[in-house]
């Protein structure tokens with residue numbers, strides 16, 4: 001089943017007389033259950049494409065549709081709700097809120113969607129257990145390790161059962177061992193929940209965990225065999 005359709009996306013940045021054509025006619029579909037990685041060197045436009053797919057940025061031309069709804073036409077309020085319901089995001093840095101506990105950080109997106117505090121905390125607790133960080137739930141982000149923070153960020157991204165989980169260099173800030181734990185977790189949630197995943201990375205080892213592999217070369221998307 002087609003989830004996200006990326007229709008002939010171009011993205012240009014202009015500075016003075018120069019135009020940088022970062023993305024050139026990117027056109028593909030993300031289907032339910034896909035596990036896709038996109039690899040490219042630093043500056044090749046990976047984050048730009050991921051941000052456009054996640055509606056955090058707009059293309060210069062082309063459009064994005066989710067379940068056949070054209071997202072390029074929605075206003076910022078509708079997009080925020082769309083993201084909260086349908087997408088989860090994981091970045092190189094965890095972006096946990098420092099004044100909230102790990103448990104609260106994971107629960108917040110569910111409360112933002114209108115779930116009760118009780119229900120949100122129940123879901124968050126289940127996720128912490130699944131992610132093997134339940135004993136850290138009442139600690140603040142500053143009190144837990146980098147790997148635990150990233151696992152909490154994964155919990156926060158998963159709590160609303162997103163149609164698509166986006167990850168941008170998810171192991172970029174972790175040591176090798178911790179990075180491996182996080183990659184295994186992605187494989188596990190793909191296998192166990194059929195979670196649709198789209199991961200961008202400059203790291204070939206990371207890109208290998210995916211079932212389908214793309215490369216971004218000079219702004220053009222190449223499907224690896």
Ligand SMILES: Nc1ncnc2c1ncn2[C@@H]1O[C@H](COP(=O)(O)OP(=O)(O)O)[C@@H](O)[C@H]1O
Pocket residue numbers: 013014020022040041042043044045046047048049
């Ligand atoms: N807001 C912006 N204004 C101008 N140029 C930008 C902007 N954002 C990104 N770029 C440029 O677009 C290119 C792709 O950036 P990015 O998507 O961050 O690459 P990657 O994630 O692959 O490292 C880079 O050359 C970067 O400098």
Ligand SMILES: [Mg+2]
Pocket residue numbers: 046047048168
């Ligand atoms: Mg990037």
